[in-house]
Amino acid sequence: MNKNLNRRDFIKTTAATTAGVATIATGVTLSTYVSAGDQPVTDEKRWGMLVDTNKLTESDIDTMVSACQKEQGWGKETHSNEAQKPSWIKKIKVKDTATQRISNLALMCQHCEEPPCVDVCPTNASMKREDGIVLVDKHLCIGCRYCMMACPYDARSFVHEELTDQKEHMPRGKGTVESCTLCAHKVDKDEQPACVEAVNSDAVIFGDLLDVTSNIHQTLKRVQSTQIRADLNLNTGVRYSGI
Amino acid sequence: MSIIRYEEIHGKSLGFYALVAGLGTFILAALGSVYFMEHNGHHVTGMNNHIVWGLPHVFALFLIVAASGALNIASIASVFNKKIYKPLSRLSGLVALALLAGGLMVLVLDLGRPDRLIIAMTEYNFESIFAWNIILYNGFFLIVGIYLWMMFERRMNKYNRKVGIAAFIWRLILTTGTGSIFGFLVARQAYDAVIMAPMFIMMSFAFGLAFFVLVLMASYKWTERPLGDAIVNRLSNLLGVFVAAVLYFVAVYHLGNLYLAENTGVENFILMDGGIYTHLFWYGQIILGSLIPLALIYSPSTQGNRSMLGLASVLVILGGIAQLYVIIIGGQAYPMELFPGKEILEGYGAIAFYAPTLAELMLGLGGIAVALIAITYLVKVLPFLPESLADDVADSHHKS
Amino acid sequence: MNRVLLICISLIIANVFAHADNHINIGDKAQVLKDEGKSEEIHPDLKEIRIMHPEFLLHKRDKTLRQGVRTESDSLKACVDCHSSTDTKNEYIPINQQEQFCSTCHAKVGISLDCFSCHRTTPTPKED
Numbered sequence: 178m179n180k181n182l183n184r185r186d187f188i189k190t191t192a193a194t195t196a197g198v199a200t201i202a203t204g205v206t207l208s209t210y211v212s213a214g215d216q217p218v219t220d221e222k223r224w225g226m227l228v229d230t231n232k233l234t235e236s237d238i239d240t241m242v243s244a245c246q247k248e249q250g251w252g253k254e255t256h257s258n259e260a261q262k263p264s265w266i267k268k269i270k271v272k273d274t275a276t277q278r279i280s281n282l283a284l285m286c287q288h289c290e291e292p293p294c295v296d297v298c299p300t301n302a303s304m305k306r307e308d309g310i311v312l313v314d315k316h317l318c319i320g321c322r323y324c325m326m327a328c329p330y331d332a333r334s335f336v337h338e339e340l341t342d343q344k345e346h347m348p349r350g351k352g353t354v355e356s357c358t359l360c361a362h363k364v365d366k367d368e369q370p371a372c373v374e375a376v377n378s379d380a381v382i383f384g385d386l387l388d389v390t391s392n393i394h395q396t397l398k399r400v401q402s403t404q405i406r407a408d409l410n411l412n413t414g415v416r417y418s419g420i
Numbered sequence: 421m422s423i424i425r426y427e428e429i430h431g432k433s434l435g436f437y438a439l440v441a442g443l444g445t446f447i448l449a450a451l452g453s454v455y456f457m458e459h460n461g462h463h464v465t466g467m468n469n470h471i472v473w474g475l476p477h478v479f480a481l482f483l484i485v486a487a488s489g490a491l492n493i494a495s496i497a498s499v500f501n502k503k504i505y506k507p508l509s510r511l512s513g514l515v516a517l518a519l520l521a522g523g524l525m526v527l528v529l530d531l532g533r534p535d536r537l538i539i540a541m542t543e544y545n546f547e548s549i550f551a552w553n554i555i556l557y558n559g560f561f562l563i564v565g566i567y568l569w570m571m572f573e574r575r576m577n578k579y580n581r582k583v584g585i586a587a588f589i590w591r592l593i594l595t596t597g598t599g600s601i602f603g604f605l606v607a608r609q610a611y612d613a614v615i616m617a618p619m620f621i622m623m624s625f626a627f628g629l630a631f632f633v634l635v636l637m638a639s640y641k642w643t644e645r646p647l648g649d650a651i652v653n654r655l656s657n658l659l660g661v662f663v664a665a666v667l668y669f670v671a672v673y674h675l676g677n678l679y680l681a682e683n684t685g686v687e688n689f690i691l692m693d694g695g696i697y698t699h700l701f702w703y704g705q706i707i708l709g710s711l712i713p714l715a716l717i718y719s720p721s722t723q724g725n726r727s728m729l730g731l732a733s734v735l736v737i738l739g740g741i742a743q744l745y746v747i748i749i750g751g752q753a754y755p756m757e758l759f760p761g762k763e764i765l766e767g768y769g770a771i772a773f774y775a776p777t778l779a780e781l782m783l784g785l786g787g788i789a790v791a792l793i794a795i796t797y798l799v800k801v802l803p804f805l806p807e808s809l810a811d812d813v814a815d816s817h818h819k820s
Numbered sequence: 821m822n823r824v825l826l827i828c829i830s831l832i833i834a835n836v837f838a839h840a841d842n843h844i845n846i847g848d849k850a851q852v853l854k855d856e857g858k859s860e861e862i863h864p865d866l867k868e869i870r871i872m873h874p875e876f877l878l879h880k881r882d883k884t885l886r887q888g889v890r891t892e893s894d895s896l897k898a899c900v901d902c903h904s905s906t907d908t909k910n911e912y913i914p915i916n917q918q919e920q921f922c923s924t925c926h927a928k929v930g931i932s933l934d935c936f937s938c939h940r941t942t943p944t945p946k947e948d
Binding site for chain 3: 349
Binding site: 297 | 460461462463467468471472532533536537543544548550554601604606608756757761762763765766
């Protein structure tokens, strides 16, 4: 080390150190200011939804379907026939044969805790996130449609034609399988799924099932609710009351 | 017992080239169909979000199931030491590999993303029976390849039995796995049945042998080599036993389902009011595919007649395709029971509609063509077929 | 294993071209930022981004999709946003077309692009 530090050297060293600290400091600051979206999700939360068919009207369900289409970019397929068009969420009208009572509900991917689609996928494309959201990793999907065979809720759709004008946050492509993502891209920003926001009433509640203070947790504790096909023991994240 | 001489087929003949050309046309048509389906997307097929597996899968699974059954003859020779089947072992291994290749080709080319086959072969989900099947199919190629090598190479003949046993066990696991693809699906009424695994094994015996009989009789007839009755009658009886066994499993499967109240819906659908599926089941699978072949094989008036055996084999194959159509497509067409005790008025619950398209049919037939062209070419250039299977050569008990 | 092989081969080939500085078309927004001298802030090392972008994208896609980590850095959306160009009618041209940003290199090295069979090819129009 030069004992006789001249002015030039002093300025150079200080400038370099300051620049270095500034860069690192910016990096550190940035990372502390960035929201929870930069950390992997954990199983501390489990996302779920409660659909109250007593309060949900048919037009509510139609609103949910169009909101989903608008948010995720499906529904504008031109070449597929009715049975081939994607159907991430659909309206089901059910009549109890004994009592003649009619209920309307919206059926989408149930985000099971033990998803049959995840079990059967040969490439791990069908997966469950730590926080319970079941997704298709389309980078790995080979389009074999076995998950569609296995799904007890007819929740998945296969893309039967070339697609364009996808939503930026929702890549979708010909030859892969897709289904409701519980608007993971919104949930990760602390927002709610598009269908829930569109209904905007307590007919559809969304939240963290494991958080005892959440609306959904407390409502589920208070009112009767059921899983569709409960006998399959899949522990779905989507629950229904009124059926 | 005389020494069996294996020989390639020498010379050129118009018949050979015509056969290869004909099969080649089917293969080209299949490739064209694949390009058409892949380029445009599956909307050009009859498959949809309710019938996700269609005619290509019927053919593919048929060929794959038949493939493991075709290895039976070699197994009976090596594993169960029935010497009379020994000369047929090489052909048996070849037919098995060829049928599997054809079946896998159809299966892979129908994928939504066939360009991602590498992903299917490198990213495995070991909880998935489908992934296990991929491993089992690849292993089958390897094991039967080694088995053929043991048979061809005189110095390796002493390992025949060991490799034969390995191959036998492997193909049992493979066919169990194929049946389990359906048997493990709890979601659908038609599939939630573990009996599908042994039923598929029995089906493989019948379909594989039917194919093998046709290939054997055709090869010997068209190359004018002698094929004695001793072998043919044995194969004929074996086919009869296998067809009867399949009938038994089908009966148990359906009776079992009928007994379970929760599955009567799908049973009524298949057995009575399913339209095309009911017709295919009774007329295709049962009458054409099982009862008539049994009559042809065992009835005194037709017993021993090779044309009748050939016809019986063809009917078994057609019946097998009908059976797989009913299982695969019929099983998907019937809606799932989403709300027991309730009636769905709108949104779901109708019988799903499926109309196969020409492209799908051509792909399926292309798979059969690939299998047959491989067999045709390889028996010509390699010594798969014994020079003679006349009774005095093949049967050590034969009194000349 | 296959992924490693793919990356090795890509790196070898891409290394040859990483030193080339002739992008015919780096995209509208990117051109503006380059003229403002901000290239180094975004891509500190041009060679690195050229060689390593497949690795960055592969890594990022798993973090985003499977783990829910959503950051701007290394995101495909951000690439498309900067490197798209508009035509004479001021409409964005799909980024995977010929003569656009990705193809100018990818056509030269002969590596096909699969991203845009699913991913959006133009930046999202700003909505009201």
